[in-house]
Amino acid sequence: MNLACQREHHRIMLSHSPFRLRTATIGDIDVTFKWQIHPLVRYHSRNSTPPSASDHEKWFRHALKNEHCEIWIFESEGKPLGQLRVDKGDKNEVSILISPEFMGAGYGDIALQLLCNHYNEIDLWAYVKHENIASINLFTNNQFKHQHGNWYLLRSTKR
Numbered sequence: 001m002n003l004a005c006q007r008e009h010h011r012i013m014l015s016h017s018p019f020r021l022r023t024a025t026i027g028d029i030d031v032t033f034k035w036q037i038h039p040l041v042r043y044h045s046r047n048s049t050p051p052s053a054s055d056h057e058k059w060f061r062h063a064l065k066n067e068h069c070e071i072w073i074f075e076s077e078g079k080p081l082g083q084l085r086v087d088k089g090d091k092n093e094v095s096i097l098i099s100p101e102f103m104g105a106g107y108g109d110i111a112l113q114l115l116c117n118h119y120n121e122i123d124l125w126a127y128v129k130h131e132n133i134a135s136i137n138l139f140t141n142n143q144f145k146h147q148h149g150n151w152y153l154l155r156s157t158k159r
Contacts, residue, residue: 019107021084021114024071029060031080031099038100044132074098074111081107084115091125091151096138108138116142116154124154 074082082098144152
């Protein structure tokens with residue numbers, strides 16, 4: 001797979017691949033809510049309590065307007081497969097959620113590669129629960145190094 005990354009109109013794509021990241025819009029609120037309330041997603045989330053529809057809507061609308069939060073939808077041929085988020089700050093924290101329908105199919109790896117290629121000029125941090133072996137493997141296989149507690153770090157390639 002060619003990992004050359006292109007940025008066009010708020011889209012990130014791998015060359016010669018049907019997969020891309022696009023900037024989330026308010027139109028993604030329902031599918032992201034559906035993913036967020038799934039029990040497996042909640043189990044692996046930092047906060048295991050599922051949000052209410054109104055809480056999710058409030059959070060999502062705020063996040064879309066927040067200049068320190070970038071939400072991406074990972075998709076293939078127009079079908080949403082997951083959501084990635086980067087919260088910029090002292091720790092540029094990465095969050096990844098693959099639709100429960102597609103978990104275990106290797107999509108997390110493709111999505112994370114796209115994101116890391118795009119953000120290669122900043123350090124990226126990920127918070128991963130100890131029992132989430134799949135996510136630990138995902139991040140470590142993509143060069144994130146365990147730092148302390150639940151934190152993993154991918155250093156900028158521009159150092």
